[in-house]
Amino acid sequence: MSDTTLTGQCMCGAVTLAVTPKAPELHACHCETCRRWTGSAFVEIDVAPEDLKVEGPVKSRASSDWAERAWCDECGSTLWYHLTVPGSEFYAVSAGLFENSGGFELTKEIYIDRKPDGYRFAGKRKIMTKHEVEALFASFGEGDQQ
Numbered sequence: 473m474s475d476t477t478l479t480g481q482c483m484c485g486a487v488t489l490a491v492t493p494k495a496p497e498l499h500a501c502h503c504e505t506c507r508r509w510t511g512s513a514f515v516e517i518d519v520a521p522e523d524l525k526v527e528g529p530v531k532s533r534a535s536s537d538w539a540e541r542a543w544c545d546e547c548g549s550t551l552w553y554h555l556t557v558p559g560s561e562f563y564a565v566s567a568g569l570f571e572n573s574g575g576f577e578l579t580k581e582i583y584i585d586r587k588p589d590g591y592r593f594a595g596k597r598k599i600m601t602k603h604e605v606e607a608l609f610a611s612f613g614e615g616d617q618q
């Protein structure tokens with residue numbers, strides 16, 4: 473956990489958040505689900521469950537066996553992706569909810585092999601393919617059975 477607390481809000485202001493990021497970093501996901509959900513890449517800040525404080529009308533939906541996604545029930549703003557695997561649980565909170573996305577740098581892109589050809593983020597950073605990400609999720613699942 474970092475020592476930075478960020479406060480943010482959805483488009484209409486009905487949902488407000490205060491988070492303490494795990495690290496001062498932005499991550500982007502190019503998977504098809506994130507692209508349908510956000511319109512393009514989902515840029516997010518990782519937050520531990522105990523470091524997310526939220527008020528307002530939040531709705532969520534399971535998007536896979538291991539995650540759910542939440543939005544403001546008033547305006548539809550993307551709020552977070554929640555990895556629900558016990559022991560590995562965290563929130564990937566939408567960076568767009570925070571002023572200047574917290575001032576953080578983009579340090580990782582995942583599902584890079586699912587990114588459309590027509591755009592890319594400038595610069596170099598850690599990248600992971602769909603296969604690499606899902607192997608990591610599978611290892612979380614194995615840990616859970618012990």
Ligand SMILES: [Zn+2]
Binds near residue numbers: 485544546547
């Ligand atoms: Zn809203």
Ligand SMILES: [Zn+2]
Binds near residue numbers: 504507583
């Ligand atoms: Zn994704």
